[in-house]
Amino acid sequence: MKRKLVIGGNWKMNMGLKETKEYVESFVPLVKDSASTVETIIFPPFPSLAVASELLAGSGVFFGAQNMYYEEKGAFTGEVSASMLVGCGATHVIIGHSERRKIFGETDELISLKVKKASETGLIPILCIGETREERESGKMEEVVRKQLTGSLARTTLAEMENVIIAYEPVWAIGTGLTATPEQAQDAHEFVRSILSDLYSSDLAAKVRIQYGGSVSPGNAKELFNQPDIDGGLVGGASLDPVSFSKIVLCT
């Protein structure tokens, strides 16, 4: 079964209002003919979401948030709810990025609540998983990935899972310029699909899109995305420049 390529640009804590506006104005014309073959999403920081919404209307490019909280509303200073994101036109949300896990202490339990709430609210969650260098070198990649997937999806039903995207992002490849080889990435993606098959069903596992993330660039994107179990990418550094990100979107 053919899965549609999905490519996200995770801007992290970069780009204010002015930069977002300039970026979108130059990016949209570059990728204007790609919407039928690629689902492209940009992930600006929260204060830039409203302007992204305005400028992306009708463009075929989607936008989403880099995080959210699972409660509906209330005394949660500093947090943003799923319905607030939907209210400003966001369609996707990144959940459990390794920077959130490591710097902000997010656990699989918290992440499972966020994935659930995003799905219930109509957002497409991009659930991030991936092992550290030490974990890979000590032969624990499979154990770590299995645990993250099982824990983070603990509340997600089979029906909800149809709209979840997984991003396999080995932590040692994020922002380091050290990309997983296409073979390493393919092996890990195949493994992720086998876990999804155990947790849900083989039909479901064949449908779920799995992005690769970690130093994706215009130079390595095509070879990665051509692997049978790699359905696109989550791109950090190389998504900050509209020309370089457009090359990734148009690489296949």
Ligand code: PGA
């Ligand atoms: P990178 O980041 O492309 O800069 O390695 C990827 C990510 O963190 O999603």
